[in-house]
Amino acid sequence: MIAVHGSVLAQEIEIESPNIAYSAIYPILIVFGVALVGVLVEAFAPRPRRYVVQTVLAAAGLGLAFVGTVLVAGDLPETQNGLARGGIEAEGALAVDGPTLFIWGAILLLSFFSVLLFAERRLESGVTAFAGQAAALPGTEAEREASTRGLEHTEVFPLMLFAVGGMMLFPASNDLLTMFVALEVLSFPLYLLCGLARRRRLLSQEAAVKYFLLGAFASGFFLYGIALVYGYAGTVTLAGIDGAITNRVGGDGLLLAGIGLMAVGLLFKIGAAPFHAWTPDVYQGAPTAVTGFMAACTKVAAFGALLRVFYVAFGGAQWNWMPMMWIVAALTMGVGCVLTLTQTDVKRMLAYSSIAHAGFLLTGFVGVQAATRDSDDMTSLVAVMFYLLAYGFTTLGAFAVVTVVRDSSGEATHLSRWAGLGKQSPVLAGVFALFMLAFLGLPATSGFMAKWAVFTSAWAGDAQLLVIIAVLASVITAFVYIRVIVLMFFADPVGEGPTVAMPSVLTVVTIAAGVVVTVALGVAPQPVLDLAHQAGEFVR
């Protein structure tokens, strides 16, 4: 025993310093760096200045990171016979390739506009929509005092940047441990942000607790899955797992259990049935700006990670997990569209609609995977990335509209309160109708092109049955979306009806961005589709 110990200690351990290519990963570092500066601002800047400094910092940081992403994308080397572009960086921890950069770009654009929603102050007459002092119990003297003193939690901006950093790390992770860390980095700030609503504090806190508890369970499943996959393959790198599956190194039981458990964690974040139960409650309770941010950005990041893990690491076992994904996709669409029908609250309706859209995205996910060089075939990767960008802007815009329709107690989210909105504010009701039609997938909106893309790839990938289910689901949800439009334009307002508050330029810009992207991707989607094509496949 002692001899063994002695030899280990005596041995001179040679450790080489890791080789980190900062030129490829600096967009992530910018986001995290700005978040840290934000923490310093909270510590040292005088209270009245913080709001402006934080808003400018967050927006500038995200803008800078987006420029960085574009620059990095400009000189990606081609690999794998020109099928993929990019490379494995940071000692195998991150894969900076075409799809990663496309997803980074989407997340950064969407979160830039989310910052504008976060910073909106005019709707609450001079303060943000976040609790003045989250530690004060709802309905107590302390809370009233925080409210009258006009306190604000400007920590939301650094928190949001930390979440964005995690979201960028998540789809870029090239090994399962980095992926787990990224999952936690993106989740923790979101749990906090959900509980910070200024109005309806109990509902907001309930949402945060629910999201935290269920999210912790899902993370546990994910981690257990990683452990089992490691037990099977003996490595946590995605390429290593792929090699182990190709060489059939062990019994399938361990691998399949691992894949299943990891899928639970990922499908939870995506909001796919049967792991969707948190979505309506959390989307309803969270501050609407946070809901928009989550619905748009979290979905992009989680789908990016799902695609990478299942295509790169588990691609060799796809005949095993494909049936599971078929069932999940069909179930998600079914649950999403049927329960959307019964909702009476706008935010809950949008939440169930996001579940239905997760189902459409999963339909694209099970489609054609392999691209061939110089072909314009619609692959799953291209279709899903395009769908994510299109859906992200539409849903962010829709939630931005929700923040504007108000009555004396804050946002009027009950659908009956939206009756006759078209008479009060034809422009706003028209914009919301456009978003509804995009969700429905009407031609000339981004929703049509996105659905066309995922259905094409799924059809070519022999998932015809799923495409038929998806089309049926679209028809059912059409009823909901058209009912909202009819309600807004052809129903008489109940009582005094809602008021449309005049927001500041921040919210207006966000809604306008939603409208522009929704229309542009519907009318002229080719540039973005080309960009997604050029991104190529995942590097291995």
Next chain:
Amino acid sequence: MDLYLPILGLAVLGAGFAVVTIVTSALVGPKRYNRAKLDSYECGIEPTPQPAGGGRFPVKYYITAMMFIVFDIEIVFLFPWAVAFDSMGIFALVEMVLFIATVFLAYAYVWRRGGLEWD
């Protein structure tokens, strides 16, 4: 198998110590109960008030505990870094300075927001 024998021995020792102390104190220890002894034990702080009765509880205990853990983890990273420092050179120094700066940033926030004041 020989390699695992010391671990087994340690496990037996540990279990034996626990059993002996519990049994001995149950047999020979004096039993004088009071209110504080019957209260629920939460690591030495005032027990959390019931949710129905409401009321806030101080978080300073948790902040102290949390900061201890952060320092603890920092040392866990610092130790292997110091051992391997010679072979990694200036790169390791820069990375570790960045790491420590990140940790202390959080401390700066806690300090400025009054998290270090006990009363």
